[in-house]
Amino acid sequence: MKSLRYIDDVATLVLYEEKCIGCSLCTEVCPQGVFEMHMQRAEIVDFNACMECGACVKNCPVHAISVTPGVG
Numbered sequence: 001m002k003s004l005r006y007i008d009d010v011a012t013l014v015l016y017e018e019k020c021i022g023c024s025l026c027t028e029v030c031p032q033g034v035f036e037m038h039m040q041r042a043e044i045v046d047f048n049a050c051m052e053c054g055a056c057v058k059n060c061p062v063h064a065i066s067v068t069p070g071v072g
C-alpha cells in the first residue's frame, strides 16, 4: 500500500501540531506512513503520500488533523 503515491503537493492534509497530545493513533491508522512521532508529537514525514482517506482525522481524539477528501 505504501508504494501507492498521490499527485505531489495537492493533498489537503493539515496537522495542527500545537493540538497534538501524542497518542500516536494517526501513525497507527495511516496506511501510507504519512506520520511519525517525534518528541511525543505527530509530524508529517511524507505529505505527498497522503491519499486523503480520512482515517487519521477520524481517529485523532483532539481534532488536530484535517483533510478534505476529493479536493486535492
Ligand code: SF4
Pocket: 013, 029, 030, 031, 032, 033, 034, 035, 049, 050, 051, 052, 053, 054, 055, 056, 057, 067
Ligand atoms: S488521510 Fe489517510 S493517507 Fe492521509 S495522512 Fe490521513 S490516514 Fe494517512
Ligand code: SF4
Pocket: 019, 020, 021, 022, 023, 024, 025, 026, 027, 041, 042, 059, 060, 061, 062, 063, 064, 065
Ligand atoms: S492522532 Fe492526533 S493527538 Fe494522536 S498523535 Fe496523531 S495528531 Fe497527535
